[in-house]
Amino acid sequence: MHLAAKGDDSQMDEKNNIIDAIIEEEIAAIDAATASAAAESSSSSSSEITPTAEATQQRQRKRDVIRNVLRRLADLSLRDYQWRSSLFKSTEADRQVEQSLARMMGEANAPYLRPMDASDDQRGPLGQAEREVVTWLAGVIEEEGKRAQRICSSEGELVRPIDLEAAGEGGPLARSERRVVNFLDRIRQSERERATSRILRPKDLEEAKRGPLGEAEARAVASLEEIAAAERMRARLSQQRGGEVVRPIDVPGPLGEVERKVLEAMAAERQRAKERERNDGRCVRPKDAAIPGPLGAAERKAMDDLNLLRQEEQERLRNIQRVLQEKRPAESDPDSALGLTERFTVGLLKGPRLLGKVAERVVELMSSSKLNKDDVNLLQPSSDIVVDKSSEGKGDISDEPAVDDTDHIDDERRP
Helix, strand or coil: CHHHHHHHHHHHHHHHHHHHHHHHHHHHHHHHHHHHHHHHHHHHHHHHHHHHHHHHHHHHHHHHHHHHHHHHHHHHHHHHHHHHHHHHHHHHHHHHHHHHHHHHCCCCCCCCCCHHHCCCCCCCHHHHHHHHHHHHHHHHHHHHHHHHHHHHHCCCCCCCHHHHHCCCCCCHHHHHHHHHHHHHHHHHHHHHHHHHHCCCCHHHCCCCCCCHHHHHHHHHHHHHHHHHHHHHHHHHHHHHCCCCCCCHHHCCCHHHHHHHHHHHHHHHHHHHHHHHHHCCCCCCCHHHCCCCHHHHHHHHHHHHHHHHHHHHHHHHHHHHHHHHHHCCHHHHCCCCHHHHHHHHHHHHHHHHHHHHHHHHHHHHHHCCCCCCHHHHHHHCCCCCCCCCHHHCCCCCCCCCCCCCCHHHHHHHHCC
16 A cells, blocks of 8 residues: 555656646746747847938938038128128219219219119109119118028028018018018918818908908909999890890990990091091101090100100210210220220221221322313412512521512513
């Protein structure tokens, strides 16, 4: 019994050992799987982190390159601003000095070359346009100079023209950008409101929330509705008159206004044709017709502008002549480059004129003929009286004996 009990114990120990070994193998397998999974996850995370870091570095490098290029461009723009600003200021200072000297000399205005430098009462369309353009360009140059200075001081950070308005340094570009941005913001807000309220057409929004698209559509729809109402009224009047045609001019509306202007132009042209027949076929300009019409009014306006332009240019031509007379390089500094150029150019232009005069003189000499005998006798000096010029005015008597020409004269008078 005792031996049987020992055998049973040994068998139980073997079973327990086998179970423990199986459990240990499973635990080892689980640990190995966990370790491999951790290794794979760490490798995958490292592989994911590395490309992200490289992409970030590439973006940083590109950003640095862009900032460096922008900073260099801003530096060049700043130098250009300094040069242009000094040029504008020196030109304006010279002009002020010339005007002061002209007032000291008692002149009303200093001579000028540019149309914008004329006085207020003599400045015409060209001068006004040039002054506006120059003022706009001066504002743009000042604004760009300030923007370039801010870009350089911020190490290449982009500064938009609209960003200068916060510091009160905005110019024409900032105002233009502000208008564009406001226009786009209004469109964005109105479209967002239209999408939120699920309204199909932009004009159907409230007037306070309506944007540029809604306002444009509302104006177009109002014009079309006015035309449609006028056409419906015209059709109703035509039906009331038994099918008689009613012209658009007979009812209020846009088409009636267009027809009225066309009829006025046609009536003026018919009247002008009649006046041409009465003037024996001589052309009558629309502005000179008895009924000017739209064409005559347009021509009169154009002629007034041309007359102003002609007067302005004539006055400027006189001032250019004054400037050339007072400041000719050939007279003020003949040895300078401008003086030598002017002298050479003037001589080159006078060459053909001199050759023409020489050719005219040669032709005149070749076409001349011999004088008549009577003309030759008239042109020849008298040889009867000999005057000693050396003794003229001294009172000395010549050593040669005097010749008595009385007999010779009597012989010539005797028949």
